[in-house]
Amino acid sequence: MTNDVRLRDVIDADLAVFFEYESDTDAVHMAAFTRKDPADREAFRSHWEKILASPAVIIRTILRGGEVVGSVLSYEDSGRPEVSYWLGARYWGQGIATGALRLFLAKVDTRRPMRARVAKDNAGSIRVLEKCGFRVVGQARGFANARGAEIEELIFELLGP
Numbered sequence: 001m002t003n004d005v006r007l008r009d010v011i012d013a014d015l016a017v018f019f020e021y022e023s024d025t026d027a028v029h030m031a032a033f034t035r036k037d038p039a040d041r042e043a044f045r046s047h048w049e050k051i052l053a054s055p056a057v058i059i060r061t062i063l064r065g066g067e068v069v070g071s072v073l074s075y076e077d078s079g080r081p082e083v084s085y086w087l088g089a090r091y092w093g094q095g096i097a098t099g100a101l102r103l104f105l106a107k108v109d110t111r112r113p114m115r116a117r118v119a120k121d122n123a124g125s126i127r128v129l130e131k132c133g134f135r136v137v138g139q140a141r142g143f144a145n146a147r148g149a150e151i152e153e154l155i156f157e158l159l160g161p
């Protein structure tokens with residue numbers, strides 16, 4: 001069931017839940033481009049305090065049936081908006097990320113073109129983007145902390161309106 005997916009502003013109590021999701025070993029491997037030490041709670045908190053205070057970042061908590069299941073956000077890279085999202089592993093495979101990203105793009109951040117970057121082997125995230133209308137516009141190589149190596153990433157773009 002994805003029709004009960006909602007977005008709301010982030011509250012302080014969400015951060016402990018996001019930390020749990022964003023330090024999960026499988027999720028970190030999948031996302032690849034992560035902080036140096038995903039298990040460092042202090043680094044996590046100071047990163048989140050910074051992005052919550054940044055006027056260039058728009059973040060929402062994803063709720064499903066009242067439960068905090070993850071987050072979706074946009075930030076700017078060289079002035080261009082890009083989206084990212086992260087769900088708790090126990091909620092994967094239920095269409096929640098697709099539903100949450102659709103809502104975010106329709107109601108929260110309607111700027112276009114909107115971009116996204118994803119590790120080339122992150123099949124779940126690639127599918128989410130494709131289902132939301134993004135298309136590949138480029139490719140790059142970048143150092144992925146979670147892999148300890150440079151890997152390929154795909155650059156996706158969603159055109160408007």
Ligand SMILES: CC(C)(COP(=O)(O)OP(=O)(O)OC[C@H]1O[C@@H](n2cnc3c(N)ncnc32)[C@H](O)[C@@H]1OP(=O)(O)O)[C@@H](O)C(=O)NCCC(=O)NCCS
Pocket residue numbers: 027028030031084085086087088091092093094095096097098099117118119122123124125127128131
């Ligand atoms: C990537 C992520 C957000 C996907 O969330 P999700 O809620 O499972 O995605 P959805 O259920 O909306 O799935 C959308 C599509 O992707 C497919 N999919 C999901 N996970 C997949 C996987 N691991 N491998 C292949 N396909 C996958 C689904 O089958 C579905 O496609 P379909 O409708 O054609 O069957 C989630 O796995 C996650 O948070 N991962 C860790 C963080 C991360 O990688 N964030 C993205 C950084 S770019």
